[in-house]
Amino acid sequence: MYELGTLQGEFDLILSQDEIYIDTELADPMLWWSAVEHAFYTSDKAEIHCGHWPEFVFPHLTDGKLLHKTFLQVAPIWHQAAQITESKQRYTAANGISHPARPAKPLGPVFQRYCYHLKRIVSFRMIEINRDLDIFHRWHNHPLTSPIWELEGSLEMHSQYLQKLEQDPHQFAVIGEFDGVAFGYFEVYWAAEDRLGPYYACQDYDRGVHILVGNFDYRGGTFFDAWGKSILHYCFLAEPKTMSTVGEPNAKNHRVVKITERIGMKKQFEFDFPHKRAALLQCQRQDFFENVIF
Secondary structure (H helix, E strand, O other): OOOOEEEOOOOEEEEOOOOOOEEEEEOOOOHHHHHHHHHHOOOOEEEEEEEOOHHHHHOOOOEEEEHHHHHHOOOOOOOOOOOOOOOOOEEOOOOEEEOOOOOOOOOEEEEEEEOOOOEEEEEEOOOOHHHHHHHHHHOOOOOOOOOHHHOOOOOOHHHHHHHHHHHOOEEEEEEEOOOOEEEEEEEEEEEEEEOOOOOOOOOOOOEEEEEEOHHHHHHHHHHHHHHHHHHHHHHHHHHHHOOOEEOOOOOOOOHHHHHHHHHOOEEEOOOOOOEEEEEEEEEEEHHHHOOOOO
16 A cells, blocks of 8 residues: 555455455554455455454444445545534524534535546535636536526626625535546535425434536536535535435426436425425435445
8 A cells, every 4th residue: 555655554355256355454544444445446345354353443343344334434534524513502593493503614625535436536625715716607607507506697796605605604615626627516505504494304414415517527427426426425424413415406407306316316305495496305324325336
């Protein structure tokens, strides 16, 4: 295992027809989890065996094995550590829904993962107005984007929009990148405080995502599967109490409703916002980690 050309550690994988074993003396947890990631994604196995598990893995074992679905939830190698607030105080949002205190917004890169099937790194980082305003402006003024987001406008308008979003405690924006090339804009929000909250039986830690793929080189099903699963993965990792993620695309956008089924977002029902008829899409945590393959 190398980093910037320097050997960091070694491990052996023993693969049989039915099982995969990992054998390593790696003491660094990050290196150990990275070795396990390689083991899972260079095989098609749903569980890994080891003759001598590190102590930090003991709480996560099932019958002496590490399951892939468990690995995806506990490995600390892809995301910033979850910011958990200890406050028991509750607040009432403008929409009338009570919700718990929220942690501070993250900073910098929030998620990064190597996609073995693409041989690319997908990542999400917090938007920076000075750095990203031009691309945000260009994407939202594109004729294929503006009718959906309805944010066509000037640089000044877009700067004000992002500044207002920075001050909004219920949501934040990230830029998605493949190998450092920006491909999309995402707004991650707490559903209870959002306009969506009153339209379904939201739970305290439900998360939602608004999505824009502005770089047309990265449109299509292959890339969608990678970033779509990754943004949901991030939402579930960032808050262990998040039991579902939601979306509310235009109900007429049948392609979006259909394709998002591939990443676990299932249509629940249709409803009427003041500005559109929407479809509620929802992905349950348990279903995501047990049934979404990535």
